[in-house]
Amino acid sequence: MKLQLAIDLEDVDGAIELIEKTKDSVDVFEYGTPLVINFGLEGLKKIRERFPDITLLADVKIMDVAGYEVEQAINYGADIVTILAAAEDQSIKDAVAKAHEHGKELLVDMIGIQDVEKRAKELDEMGADYIATHTGYDLQALGQTPLENFNKIKATVQQTKTAVAGGIKEDSAPTIISQQPDLLIVGGAISTDDNPAEKAKVFKDMIDNA
Numbered sequence: 314m315k316l317q318l319a320i321d322l323e324d325v326d327g328a329i330e331l332i333e334k335t336k337d338s339v340d341v342f343e344y345g346t347p348l349v350i351n352f353g354l355e356g357l358k359k360i361r362e363r364f365p366d367i368t369l370l371a372d373v374k375i376m377d378v379a380g381y382e383v384e385q386a387i388n389y390g391a392d393i394v395t396i397l398a399a400a401e402d403q404s405i406k407d408a409v410a411k412a413h414e415h416g417k418e419l420l421v422d423m424i425g426i427q428d429v430e431k432r433a434k435e436l437d438e439m440g441a442d443y444i445a446t447h448t449g450y451d452l453q454a455l456g457q458t459p460l461e462n463f464n465k466i467k468a469t470v471q472q473t474k475t476a477v478a479g480g481i482k483e484d485s486a487p488t489i490i491s492q493q494p495d496l497l498i499v500g501g502a503i504s505t506d507d508n509p510a511e512k513a514k515v516f517k518d519m520i521d522n523a
């Protein structure tokens with residue numbers, strides 16, 4: 314199981330500072346959707362130039378023109394690119410093909426999907442690398458968590474790796490970790506902590522000791 318740090322609430326220099334502080338404990342760094350919107354792929358490129366060896370995920374949440382957009386994210390430094398599960402099957406297939414053509418990976422984000430078992434089965438057959446259960450900020454605000462959907466998806470997929478995100482905190486992480494996702498995605502619980510390096514290590518130790 315790997316730890317992914319979602320960086321959403323920073324500018325590019327803030328993201329660089331956060332990566333510097335946490336890189337001993339974090340396996341994958343997410344260039345979050347707010348950074349994509351605020352600073353574009355140029356911000357991703359700046360991070361890649363500063364850290365040539367880290368694993369970088371671009372949370373571009375693609376919906377269309379999938380092959381082109383996957384390739385752009387990869388050209389600017391991404392190792393893993395995200396697409397929404399609600400995209401057309403053709404878009405998912407194009408995205409998978411383009412990522413694999415470059416030796417990179419595709420993560421499909423299940424945010425907003427109601428019949429998660431049906432869609433997870435379809436995505437599994439389309440060759441996605443990761444299927445991510447994701448409770449977005451807007452539903453976290455209503456008290457929802459990703460655990461129930463994660464368990465359904467985990468029980469459905471045959472070959473695809475699983476990821477889980479959405480308000481995961483130090484107290485909720487052990488239950489989720491016990492369900493063995495391949496990628497545990499944590500954002501605010503690390504990035505907004507007064508000591509992100511120490512907090513990232515807490516999550517990494519939980520994973521390593523599970």
Ligand SMILES: O=C(CO)[C@H](O)[C@H](O)COP(=O)(O)O
Pocket residue numbers: 319320321343345346372448449450478479480481498499500501502
């Ligand atoms: O993709 C996201 C929002 O759309 C976040 O990166 C993801 O939810 C993880 O962050 P947090 O742990 O703060 O919820």
